[in-house]
Amino acid sequence: MKKIKRMLKIHRIFMAQEFKRMMEYKGDFIVGVIGFFLVQLSNLMFLWIIFGQIPNLAGWSVNEVVFIYGLSLIPKGIDHFFFDNLWSIGYFTVRKGDFDKYLTRPVNTLFHVLVEKIQIDALGEFIMGVALVCASVPNLHTEWDVFRILAMIFMIPFITLIFTGVKTITASVAFWTKRSGNVIYMFYTFSEFAKYPATIYNRFVQNIITYIIPFALTSYFPALFILKGENPLFNLGMPVLASAVLMGTGVLVWHRGIRAYESAGS
Amino acid sequence: MMKRKLKIYLPFVNAGMQEVATYRVNWIFFMLGEALSCFVTYFIWAAVYSSGSKESMNGFTMPQMIVYIVLMFLTGTIIASDGAFVVGEEIRDGSIIMRMIKPVSYNATFLFQELGNKLPTEIAIAVPMIITVEIIRTVMSGMFEFNVLRLVLYILSCALAYLINFYFNICFGFIAFVIKYLWGANMMKNVIVGFLSGMVIPLSFLPEAIEKVFLFLPFSSLNYTPVMIYMGKYGGTELLYCVGLQIFWVLFFFGLSKLLWKASVKRLSAQGG
Amino acid sequence: MITVDKLRKEFKKTVKEPGLKGSVKSLFKPKSKKVIAVRDISFEVPKGEILGFIGPNGAGKSTVIKMLTGILTPTSGSCTINGKNPTQNRKNYVKEIGVVFGQRTQLWWDLPLRETYGVLKEIYEVPDDSYKKRMAFLNEVLELDDFISSPVRTLSLGQRMRADIAASLLHSPKVLFLDEPTIGLDVVVKDNIRKAIEHINHHEKTTVILTTHDLADIEQLSKRIVMIDKGSKVFDGTISDLKSKYGQIREMYFETGSKNAVEVLGYAKHFNLGDDDLSVETEGNAVKVRFNSSAVPVSDMLSYTLGKINISDISVKDADIEEIIRKLYEQGVE
Numbered sequence: 001m002k003k004i005k006r007m008l009k010i011h012r013i014f015m016a017q018e019f020k021r022m023m024e025y026k027g028d029f030i031v032g033v034i035g036f037f038l039v040q041l042s043n044l045m046f047l048w049i050i051f052g053q054i055p056n057l058a059g060w061s062v063n064e065v066v067f068i069y070g071l072s073l074i075p076k077g078i079d080h081f082f083f084d085n086l087w088s089i090g091y092f093t094v095r096k097g098d099f100d101k102y103l104t105r106p107v108n109t110l111f112h113v114l115v116e117k118i119q120i121d122a123l124g125e126f127i128m129g130v131a132l133v134c135a136s137v138p139n140l141h142t143e144w145d146v147f148r149i150l151a152m153i154f155m156i157p158f159i160t161l162i163f164t165g166v167k168t169i170t171a172s173v174a175f176w177t178k179r180s181g182n183v184i185y186m187f188y189t190f191s192e193f194a195k196y197p198a199t200i201y202n203r204f205v206q207n208i209i210t211y212i213i214p215f216a217l218t219s220y221f222p223a224l225f226i227l228k229g230e231n232p233l234f235n236l237g238m239p240v241l242a243s244a245v246l247m248g249t250g251v252l253v254w255h256r257g258i259r260a261y262e263s264a265g266s
Numbered sequence: 267m268m269k270r271k272l273k274i275y276l277p278f279v280n281a282g283m284q285e286v287a288t289y290r291v292n293w294i295f296f297m298l299g300e301a302l303s304c305f306v307t308y309f310i311w312a313a314v315y316s317s318g319s320k321e322s323m324n325g326f327t328m329p330q331m332i333v334y335i336v337l338m339f340l341t342g343t344i345i346a347s348d349g350a351f352v353v354g355e356e357i358r359d360g361s362i363i364m365r366m367i368k369p370v371s372y373n374a375t376f377l378f379q380e381l382g383n384k385l386p387t388e389i390a391i392a393v394p395m396i397i398t399v400e401i402i403r404t405v406m407s408g409m410f411e412f413n414v415l416r417l418v419l420y421i422l423s424c425a426l427a428y429l430i431n432f433y434f435n436i437c438f439g440f441i442a443f444v445i446k447y448l449w450g451a452n453m454m455k456n457v458i459v460g461f462l463s464g465m466v467i468p469l470s471f472l473p474e475a476i477e478k479v480f481l482f483l484p485f486s487s488l489n490y491t492p493v494m495i496y497m498g499k500y501g502g503t504e505l506l507y508c509v510g511l512q513i514f515w516v517l518f519f520f521g522l523s524k525l526l527w528k529a530s531v532k533r534l535s536a537q538g539g
Numbered sequence: 540m541i542t543v544d545k546l547r548k549e550f551k552k553t554v555k556e557p558g559l560k561g562s563v564k565s566l567f568k569p570k571s572k573k574v575i576a577v578r579d580i581s582f583e584v585p586k587g588e589i590l591g592f593i594g595p596n597g598a599g600k601s602t603v604i605k606m607l608t609g610i611l612t613p614t615s616g617s618c619t620i621n622g623k624n625p626t627q628n629r630k631n632y633v634k635e636i637g638v639v640f641g642q643r644t645q646l647w648w649d650l651p652l653r654e655t656y657g658v659l660k661e662i663y664e665v666p667d668d669s670y671k672k673r674m675a676f677l678n679e680v681l682e683l684d685d686f687i688s689s690p691v692r693t694l695s696l697g698q699r700m701r702a703d704i705a706a707s708l709l710h711s712p713k714v715l716f717l718d719e720p721t722i723g724l725d726v727v728v729k730d731n732i733r734k735a736i737e738h739i740n741h742h743e744k745t746t747v748i749l750t751t752h753d754l755a756d757i758e759q760l761s762k763r764i765v766m767i768d769k770g771s772k773v774f775d776g777t778i779s780d781l782k783s784k785y786g787q788i789r790e791m792y793f794e795t796g797s798k799n800a801v802e803v804l805g806y807a808k809h810f811n812l813g814d815d816d817l818s819v820e821t822e823g824n825a826v827k828v829r830f831n832s833s834a835v836p837v838s839d840m841l842s843y844t845l846g847k848i849n850i851s852d853i854s855v856k857d858a859d860i861e862e863i864i865r866k867l868y869e870q871g872v873e
Contacts, residue, residue: 006664013661021649024690028447035454042461049471050310054318057310101645103610104638105662106630121450182292186299192306200313205305259612262550263605 010107011115018118029120036124040073043195044132060197063139064227070132071226072194072219075156077126079163084119086164086171091181094174097264110168110254140227148226151236158243159218163191165246166213168254175257191215214242274370279382293387297343304339308332324470329406330497331468333399337493338465340395344388345428345488347380350455353439354448363534373436373523380432416496419505423492426512430487433519440526443533464490484515541584541607541714541746545616548577548602576602578770579616586713587744589736591757594767595868600750601718603767607748608638608716620714634663637707641719644703646691652702653687656709663710670709677705680735697728701735708739714746715739721753733759754861766867774867785863787833791840793853794824800848801826809843810835824851829862 022029047069051062060068093099102109142148170187173180190208194215198206209216217239225235315321315328326334356362365372396417404410438455445451460466462485469477469490480486491508494500500508551571577599584590594600605611607618609625609632617624625632646655660670678684681701686694694702700720707715717736721729737760740747749761757764757778764781766774774781797803801819806812806828816831830840837855844850 010661013658017647017650017654017658020654021647024649025446028445028450031445031447031454032450035450035457038454038457042457042466045461046466049467050314053320053323053471054314057317058313059317098643100605100608100610100640100643103629104608104633104636104645106634106664107662108630177291179292182295182299186295186302189299189302192303196306196310201309205309261611263601263610 007111010111014115015118022120032119032121033124036121037128038124040125040128043069058197058200060199063136064223065197066132067136067140067227068197068219068223069195070129070134070136071152071223072191073125073129073132075159075218076163076191076194077122077124077129078156078160079167080119080122080125082118083114083164083167084122085113085117086167087181087184088117089113090171090174090179090184092179094180094261095178095264099261100263103258103261109258110251114164142227143229148229151232152222152226155222155236155239158240159222161243161247162214162218162239163188165243165248165250166190166215168250169246172250172253172257175254175261178262187213191218194218194220196220210238214238214246217242276378279378279385297391300339300343304335307335311335324468325499326468326470327407329403332402332406333497334468334493336395336399336402337496338489340392341424341427341489341492342465343391344384344424345431346384347428347432347435349376349380349432349435350438350441350452351448352376353436354442354451357440357442357530358446358448362530366531366534373433377432411498413498416498419509420492420496423495423509423512426509426516427488427492429516430484430512430519433516433523434484436523437519437526440530443530459485459488462486463488464493482511484518487512487515540586541618541620541748543580543582543603543607543616543618545579545581546577546603546606546613546618547575547579547615548599548606548611549614550574550576576770577606577613577767580767580770580772581616582765582772582775584714584746584748586746587740588763589740589747589749589761591761591764592748592750592767593754593757593764593864594773598768599770600767604716604718604748604750608636609633634710635713637710637712637715639700639703639707639715639717639720641700641717641722644691644699645706646699646702648691651688651690652683652694655691655702655706659706659709665710669711673709673711677708680738681705697724697732700724700728700732704732704735708745711743712745714748717747717749717751719751720749721751721756729753729755736760754864758861766864768868781863782857785867787831788862788866789830789832789837789840789855789857790862791828791830791844791853791855793826793828793844794851795826795848796824796851797848804844804847806830810839 047062047065051057051065056062057065089099099109102112105112137144166187167184170180170184173183177183190213193201193205193209198209198216198220201209206216210221221235222239224230225232311328311331315323315331321327353362356365400410400412438452441451442448462480462483464480464486469480469486472480481490487508491500491512495505495508550573552574554570554572580603592600592604602611606613606625609629612626617626620632620635623632623635646652647658656674659665665673678687681704683702683705686698686702691699691702704717704720715736720736721732724732733756736747736749739745740760747760749756751757761778763777764774765772776784801821806819807817810817810830812830812834816834818829820827828840828844832840841853841855845853
């Protein structure tokens with residue numbers, strides 16, 4: 001309990017520093033937010049144009065597709081906002097030996113890395129996600145009940161950890177190879193598959209994104225339950241299980257990696 | 267004269283090649299990531315074509331769309347340029363001053379270094395991808411359509427597109443005088459250019475008026491023109507017009523980069539370093 | 540009290556053949572060889588000592604320091620501070636130490652310096668009242684007041700170093716590691732930093748382990764030296780030990796009006812000295828002769844020189860520590 005209190009306090013302190021830093025570079029951060037907003041907007045234009053050509057996408061209505069798309073952006077945006085610092089571990093912190101700093105401090109290194117920075121750019125993703133979910137909800141033929149709404153809110157932290165877990169595992173690779181930025185990039189790109197209903201992919205891809213790099217669990221499967229009330233045990237249970245497995249593996253690989261860390265220089 | 271010039275810049279080509287060899291594994295993962303996005307696009311189009319009733323949409327059949335996706339990916343890789351980042355970084359850390367005292371053209375050294383960086387990898391991915399495209403096309407449409415002339419024109423058009431992109435990026439890099447967050451600015455640029463150049467969706471899917479505007483803008487000269495040439499969508503005068511337009515944009519951005527350089531020299535000397 | 544016991548670190552180094560073929564080969568079948576960076580080093584540092592840790596480039600200095608600070612995991616052996624061990628409980632261990640790497644900073648780059656201390660206070664769980672006292676003390680010793688409100692990126696190198704040392708001392712560590720603390724600084728600033736380190740060591744009985752290329756740091760600050768070369772400890776003792784063991788080198792200066800004095804003297808031929816034992820430099824009228832006093836006694840040298848030519852001024856002194864160590868680095872230690 002005391003430990004959690006201390007972690008929360010450190011988190012708060014780091015957040016405060018980050019906001020102060022942002023105030024120094026206000027204009028630049030707006031650039032990032034708009035940038036990520038535009039990325040999503042361009043994808044939406046794509047959806048809008050193709051839905052002008054077809055009545056539905058493999059049986060999914062435009063509103064359902066938009067809901068799944070929007071839902072995928074919320075946890076992705078949250079992970080991006082809070083835990084983006086993992087990218088720098090993969091790209092340069094380890095390679096340049098700057099990881100030394102974390103090891104000389106009396107704080108869990110993974111925790112320290114995770115909470116040290118926030119990435120305001122992520123608001124572009126997050127806001128777009130919330131907006132899309134909100135815009136699609138009134139037009140969905142879904143019977144909403146309290147349980148479904150609660151399920152949606154309850155799932156978000158777990159789903160976020162699926163992103164963070166994949167990033168932690170792949171970032172840790174840098175402890176052995178010095179550089180793993182593009183390894184993170186490759187695995188993170190699998191989340192692109194999460195934006196659309198998994199039924200548009202073939203069996204092989206579906207299996208990969210459900211069981212191996214399980215980004216289908218981040219929006220498609222929860223959406224199956226939220227939209228259609230299907231199979232809550234699998235659709236909600238699997239994402240929770242996957243987040244625990246991935247984050248747990250991440251923590252293990254990370255601490256294994258630290259032992260292999262070679263710093264830099266002579 | 268030309269020979270002497272080449273002699274100065276050849277070491278940069280070599281340095282670029284060495285660099286690539288060092289970071290090969292990293293590069294492979296990057297390309298795999300990029301390829302994944304392609305797969306997503308492919309599956310969406312597959313679903314679109316099987317959900318719609320028409321066999322051809324805006325002039326594209328499903329096999330053609332696959333060819334389009336693969337070629338867009340290939341072309342995007344071939345013409346990619348890091349100039350915006352390099353120039354931006356120099357402006358941010360002030361090392362751009364160093365350019366004023368160097369006897370060689372900085373843009374040219376960078377161009378040659380990047381070429382050295384790209385040539386081996388481009389050849390390594392272009393050959394198998396072109397073969398793949400031809401196999402896909404032959405299997406799906408039942409006709410062998412490979413045409414040497416088109417391939418030659420495609421390579422020429424790609425070369426022009428690379429030069430446009432190179433000088434456009436050099437120009438864009440000067441934005442660092444205004445925006446310090448280069449990564450963000452760069453991402454914004456990539457999204458907009460991606461959309462305008464048909465990376466997201468073929469321009470013929472857009473409303474006609476918008477398509478016309480986009481086709482005139484420099485960005486369709488980047489990916490779209492070479493791909494359309496390879497696919498045989500442009501014939502005769504249209505082809506000449508598009509390549510002519512590409513040449514125009516090369517010259518335009520080349521000139522603009524010179525102007526921006528002059529303006530920043532003025533600015534830098536006014537600041538007194 | 541620090542105890543280092545048979546500390547060893549091995550690295551795996553991938554061997555890459557040159558050229559494109561080599562890189563392709565290493566991609567599929569990476570070859571690696573074992574490199575022993577540190578070979579079973581042992582030593583102890585009592586509380587309150589300033590230890591100079593030296594060695595030529597690539598000797599394994601940084602690797603040892605990084606193991607002592609919990610950054611690298613030793614292949615075998617251990618280091619303990621008051622019974623605490625970094626491999627068993629890193630978090631507990633690092634609370635006991637402060638670390639400054641001269642080429643890196645742990646300060647928050649974009650924010651005013653003050654903010655860094657605020658964050659470190661929380662990280663190290665320093666209570667409010669001790670924090671206040673501590674800051675007042677550090678302020679006095681390191682004179683932070685002038686720039687504590689400036690963003691770190693605007694600090695000069697000397698200010699940044701003072702700020703970094705203060706950051707490493709905020710939690711009153713028992714041991715302070717300083718890796719190249721004066722690198723790139725001018726003479727006056729170097730001197731200030733040395734004085735501050737001395738003051739803190741004296742005042743708080745903080746044990747200091749110092750690595751540096753500037754041997755003046757060592758000469759001014761530490762009584763004891765541990766020298767390593769090629770991963771092994773080659774010397775452990777006081778500076779005077781080092782001088783008496785290796786310091787038979789003497790330097791003789793004189794001024795003379797005679798032309799061709801050096802040719803006339805012909806030391807090498809007369810005393811039959813090799814290059815290792817003799818070097819002569821001239822600058823105008825001034826001549827500097829560096830010679831090994833175990834090969835030629837000082838008295839012989841003096842009487843020979845004075846008897847041969849006209850001398851206006853002459854002096855002989857011990858070579859300084861820098862001279863000795865340079866010689867050791869060049870020749871290796873037997």
